[in-house]
Amino acid sequence: MIVTVVTPTLNAVGYLQECIESARKNATRDIEIEHVIVDGGSTDGTVELARGCGLRVLQGKDSGIFDAINKGSFDSSGELLGFLGADDVMLEGAAAAVVQAYRRSGRRWVVGGIRWTDSTGRSLGHLAAPPNWMTPAMLVSLGWNPIMHMGTYFSRDFFEELGGFDITYKDSGDYEMFCRALLKAPYDRIDRPIACFRRTGMNNSAINGSRTAREWAKILAEHGPASNRKRAFWRLFLKLYFNLGNPGWLLAKVADSTKTTLRLQPKAHF
Secondary structure, three states: OEEEEEEEEOOOHHHHHHHHHHHHOOOOOOOEEEEEEEEOOOOOOHHHHHHHOOOEEEEOOOOOHHHHHHHHHHOOOOOEEEEOOOOOEEOOOHHHHHHHHHHHHOOOEEEEEEEEEEOOOOEEEEEOOOOOOOOHHHHHHHOOOOOOHHHEEEEHHHHHHHOOOOOOOOOOHHHHHHHHHHHHOOOEEEEEEEEEEEEOOOOHHHHOHHHHHHHHHHHHHHHOOOOHHHHHHHHHHHHHHHHHHOHHHHHHHHHHHHHHHHHHOOOOOO
16 A cells, blocks of 8 residues: 655755654555655755655645645545654654554544654653544634644545645644544544654744634634533543543643743842
């Protein structure tokens, strides 16, 4: 089986080598990894690095990260489609776990857990794949997207049926698309981390907070419960579910919050 991994890039040479190697190591006798790079105009050697590693690179201006992912996805050949940021990595055995889940379940998409890391690769805990009984209304009530795009794989026919990502969303196209996918079909859940998400401080939602908030509000209006009580209930329920079900991730969040608080406290002068 061919598994396509699409990576959008823009001046990503600092992390790209690790990303490429992680995808390449997931190839097996039965699984071919087709890694497609979609570059939006890098000037730092990203394109040269990718081509030097033997990868096909699609170049040209795009309308954002989700437009780039669409271009790479539609111009590829894999039966399964996955999306990996240039600063993210596939974990060992990820592709095999995805293919096994896809074949066993017959589901049209598959979602695995992820490992959070900081810019240096330090672990910030694991986030398990969310429950596959979650509905779009539950998902948007939570207020953030626990279906991580680097841990998600679609069958090609399902991706095409969905029309890919809505490129009018610049930061939350994955959130919006996963809601549309849930309306049509539940995913199969892989009970292990299959990718690393690197928090660099330069992630789209981190640097475009106001725009992201507007997009989330639009998604909530379209897919959320009409009742504010139901929104509050599902938000609380799912917060408890994720925090209690991911203790390492919860402890890392508490530790980060404590460090931030201490850093912001005024220093005493003697």
